[in-house]
Amino acid sequence: MDDHSKIVMEAARAADRDRYLSALYAPEDRRPALLALYAFNAEIAAVRDRIREPLPGEVRLQWWRDVIAAGTAQAASGHPVAEALVEAISANNLPQAAFQNYLDARIFDLYDDPMPSRNDLEGYCGETAGAIIQLASLALDPSTAPAFANLAGHAGCAQAITGLLRLLPLHRARGQCFVPRDILSAVGSSPEEFITGDGGAGVAGALAAMIALADEHLSAFERGAPGLPVSLRPAYLPVALTRAYLNRLRRIGTKALTDHADVAAWYRHAILFRRAARGWKPNHLT
Template sequence: MAENTKLVMETVRAADHDRYLTALYAPEDKRDPLFSLYAFNAEIAGIRDRIHEALPGEVRLQWWRDVIAAEEDGAEVGHPVADALKATISAHHLPKAAFENMLEARIFDLYDDPMPSRSDLEGYCGETAAALIQLAAMVLDPVAAPRFAELAGRAGCAQAMTGLLLLLPLHRERGQCFVPADILAAAGSSPEEFVTGDGGPGAERAAAATIALAREHLSAFEQGASALPVSLRPAFLPLALSGAYLDKMERARRSPVKEVARLSVLRRHWLLFRRATRGWPVA
């Protein structure tokens, strides 16, 4: 295995272990392209954690735009993840616009502006997690993938919202609020109170409403998931964990506002194995 390939795989294993596990269920010749997509996602999702300041973060996002937009698809830039991604885009004819939209959405991560509304949150999830699922599906089976674009949208919303709920304590600590302002208002709270308050009843109700929203999208995904061909399952496997994470949040003694819900490694392996081998039952 080439050194760069190892570096890309290790990037995913370290930064996004759940997606790393899902890629192992893909055919061997599809794993490296999937790792390149997931490593790219980890790179841009982690910009705020590494750089901390918004303007340098935007510069980094622009660097990725320039790399992806470059006409010389085969030209290497000396960055293992970027080179692997460019090779994947070229080999699998992936739409560069999807990456541009993903990078544009990630600007939100760099600032402390509140998420305005439920529809804005769904748009953010669509441009990030849903787009990543669809791109992975195009790598796995370009013929079947377009038929499941709508399902990828639902899956991405469910998976991204679950991920954001898991990050609530971290986001509150650094002054971010991904819980939509309209949901907070309906719960008797506000973005400012949610971030700086003590996580009281309003924050609890808002978190519960966001869990319900994630479940709504997860349920819609599961309604159609039984139709997924085996070839596309690895792209959607992160959804095998979403329901279990949401269950854990609802049953935990402490609120997801204050404590991160966790699944054991054994539990995650079992859930992924079950869906990878059996698929989703008819809902």
């Protein structure tokens, strides 16, 4: 493994342990592409934390658009993750449009505008987490992956909504609200109320609604997951942890506003190993 590959692997491991561990279950020759995708995702997710104003963030996203469109290591300017991503796109014939749509969706992260509706949230999740799953699937088995695009959408929504709930303390500190306005309105709250103080009287209802939405997509994924071929399994392994995270969120309730809902490392390893070895069975229990 060369130095650039080690840098990319470490970037994925440090920023996104769940996806990193999942990539280790992929065939050895497929791992570099998955790690490049996961390191890229982590890099973009961290843009908000590295800026003070949205405009520099938009400039950074445009840089990534240009690098991907150019498709050359020279355009990547010695950036190890960008070089690895360009190589993965070229070697696996990954669709550039998916990356452009992903970057367009990530513009939302740079601003404090509230998420307008459930449909907008699902669209955001599909273009981000769902796209990463589908791109990883294409890198693993390009002939089979397209048949499971709808399943990737449900998996991405379940994973991303759960991830947003786990990041509530960070988002509220920033003044961001990913909980859709229509969901908050239904429980008698608003984005402005949700991100301040104790979240207001409707906070428990809003959290329950978001957990239910994630569970709805997770259940849809789990109904189709037994049909996943072994070749695509590594791309979907991170989603295997979603039910454990949702159960944790249910247990801590409104403490999710201030506490990071985590699951013990040994339990996460056990879940990933079980799904990697056995896949998903009908009516499985996690």
